Amino acid sequence: MTIRTRFAPSPTGYLHIGGARTALFCWLYARHHRGQFILRIEDTDRERSTSEAVQAIFDGMAWLDMREDEGPFFQTQRFERYREVARQLLDAGHAYHCYCSKEELEQIRNEQLARRQKPRYDGRCRTRSTPRVGVRPVIRFKNPQIGQTTVNDLVRGQVVFENNELDDLIIVRSDDTPTYNFTVVVDDLDMRITHVIRGDDHLNNTPRQINIFNALGAKPPEYAHLPMILGPDGAKLSKRHGAVSVMQYREDGYLPEAVINYLVRLGWSHGDQEIFTREEMIRFFNIADVNKSASAVNPDKLLWLNQHYIKTGDPDRLAAELGWHLTRIGITATGAIKLAAVVRAQAERSRTLKEMAEASRFFFEEFTDYDSKAAEKNLTFETLASLHETRVRLAAIGEWSAPAIHRVLEDTVAALGVKLGKVAQPVRVAVSGGGVSPPIDITLELLGRECSLRRLDRAIGWIEKGRC
RNA sequence: GCUCCCUUCGUCUAGAGGCCUAGGACGGAGCCCUCUCAAGGCUUAAACACCGGUUCGAAUCCGGUAGGGAGCGCCA
Numbered sequence: 302m303t304i305r306t307r308f309a310p311s312p313t314g315y316l317h318i319g320g321a322r323t324a325l326f327c328w329l330y331a332r333h334h335r336g337q338f339i340l341r342i343e344d345t346d347r348e349r350s351t352s353e354a355v356q357a358i359f360d361g362m363a364w365l366d367m368r369e370d371e372g373p374f375f376q377t378q379r380f381e382r383y384r385e386v387a388r389q390l391l392d393a394g395h396a397y398h399c400y401c402s403k404e405e406l407e408q409i410r411n412e413q414l415a416r417r418q419k420p421r422y423d424g425r426c427r428t429r430s431t432p433r434v435g436v437r438p439v440i441r442f443k444n445p446q447i448g449q450t451t452v453n454d455l456v457r458g459q460v461v462f463e464n465n466e467l468d469d470l471i472i473v474r475s476d477d478t479p480t481y482n483f484t485v486v487v488d489d490l491d492m493r494i495t496h497v498i499r500g501d502d503h504l505n506n507t508p509r510q511i512n513i514f515n516a517l518g519a520k521p522p523e524y525a526h527l528p529m530i531l532g533p534d535g536a537k538l539s540k541r542h543g544a545v546s547v548m549q550y551r552e553d554g555y556l557p558e559a560v561i562n563y564l565v566r567l568g569w570s571h572g573d574q575e576i577f578t579r580e581e582m583i584r585f586f587n588i589a590d591v592n593k594s595a596s597a598v599n600p601d602k603l604l605w606l607n608q609h610y611i612k613t614g615d616p617d618r619l620a621a622e623l624g625w626h627l628t629r630i631g632i633t634a635t636g637a638i639k640l641a642a643v644v645r646a647q648a649e650r651s652r653t654l655k656e657m658a659e660a661s662r663f664f665f666e667e668f669t670d671y672d673s674k675a676a677e678k679n680l681t682f683e684t685l686a687s688l689h690e691t692r693v694r695l696a697a698i699g700e701w702s703a704p705a706i707h708r709v710l711e712d713t714v715a716a717l718g719v720k721l722g723k724v725a726q727p728v729r730v731a732v733s734g735g736g737v738s739p740p741i742d743i744t745l746e747l748l749g750r751e752c753s754l755r756r757l758d759r760a761i762g763w764i765e766k767g768r769c
Numbered sequence: 770g771c772u773c774c775c776u777u778c779g780u781c782u783a784g785a786g787g788c789c790u791a792g793g794a795c796g797g798a799g800c801c802c803u804c805u806c807a808a809g810g811c812u813u814a815a816a817c818a819c820c821g822g823u824u825c826g827a828a829u830c831c832g833g834u835a836g837g838g839a840g841c842g843c844c845a
């Protein structure tokens with residue numbers, strides 16, 4: 302039997318970290334077993350579903366490079382099929398029309414709550430034989446009233462529910478549209494889903510779905526309920542706390558491989574291993590290693606992983622992404638400086654590509670003012686001589702390269718009888734405008750002879766004219 | 770309220786009755802390296818929610834307590 306999993310988001314918002322993790326586990330499980338991964342858009346709630354959200358889900362999945370083998374399927378395009386199955390259930394006596402008004406339902410509910418009971422439909426229309434005129438009925442599933450339904454969850458183990466805890470849920474609304482618990486069953490059945498991997502919040506729905514499968518004479522799929530993901534503060538994930546679109550991570554300068562690697566370790570582990578290639582994730586992924594308890598997102602760890610992938614990633618590929626970020630902060634990197642070289646120079650001091658872009662600004666455009674603290678310390682009358690000396694020696698270099706520049710710096714240091722820092726730091730502030738940059742020889746090489754000398758001259762002139 | 774689920778360092782986690790003086794990772798602290806910032810190396814503090822039971826022996830099994838979460842829609 303080939304394994305078939307599905308990711309079935311409802312398009313009522315963007316794809317966030319929790320959804321992405323669910324999708325990842327479904328995708329990994331399918332890949333691991335050489336099965337199929339199906340994407341299904343659960344858009345039966347026409348009020349809240351939007352095409353923008355559908356697109357956002359596609360974008361997020363594409364960015365994270367999780368491709369579906371089948372789909373995307375849209376439930377709104379399968380209404381005929383749901384009607385057919387509802388009819389089947391009705392004919393077999395597994396479902397019935399319910400004419401209760403919302404007011405009536407509300408009253409039942411209030412009474413139950415007053416009696417400290419769990420609110421549920423009391424099944425009063427089960428035995429109704431005549432329609433109520435002028436009322437468009439809903440269709441309810443006739444849930445077994447006795448016995449138990451057991452969910453053999455691959456993560457939780459055996460979970461037993463009393464059938465009398467489950468009420469007769471509505472499967473078709475009065476406007477003839479199907480509801481979630483019904484469409485899921487029909488789809489999982491039709492799409493031959495073998496493993497339903499989804500969020501913990503669906504565990505309570507599972508016995509109802511199993512009962513519908515049973516009524517249809519079908520075998521339910523296997524289930525695996527994943528623990529929730531919490532915000533950094535341990536509170537429920539909300540828009541204020543980490544529940545941002547995965548595409549926001551791109552904008553913030555994260556690499557998809559970092560996000561994926563971060564996500565895979567949320568609720569799953571393979572011994573002590575932290576860094577996984579895609580191939581390793583696929584090879585090692587196993588539901589038995591999925592945790593039961595909820596986990597909080599840790600932004601620092603994501604940052605660490607992101608930097609790891611920046612440091613170890615292909616500079617040429619990263620260069621393209623850096624270009625995108627530079628453009629976003631208004632820099633058009635069309636000059637002679639190769640982005641891949643900037644990536645190499647900045648990788649170990651950038652946790653995100655956004656940081657890298659910002660820290661690399663001075664490579665691509667002139668700065669207006671010196672960082673006051675850095676200039677205060679390094680562009681002074683005391684450093685003037687060393688700056689001048691360095692400038693003269695630099696100008697005499699034959700081949701403008703980091704090793705040659707490095708030799709010049711060392712010669713200058715020897716000639717002046719000072720430490721390297723005394724020479725390098727003023728140069729750094731002169732050419733970058735601030736106190737932070739990649740190693741000075743590399744920085745100068747990247748900047749080029751013309752730009753480096755010009756900025757050195759500018760700094761020397763600035764000091765001579767009284768530092769203003 | 771009712772039903773169901775969960776509980777190891779601050780966080781992610783290892784741990785399948787003796788391998789546990791509870792391991793790794795992020796973050797923290799300290800040291801080293803160093804032209805800045807980093808990166809890197811080394812060291813270090815830090816947890817089995819609680820109470821009972823089973824057992825020669827429990828983080829691991831059982832029961833209870835506490836705390837947290839989810840569900841209880843003509844939402845998904």
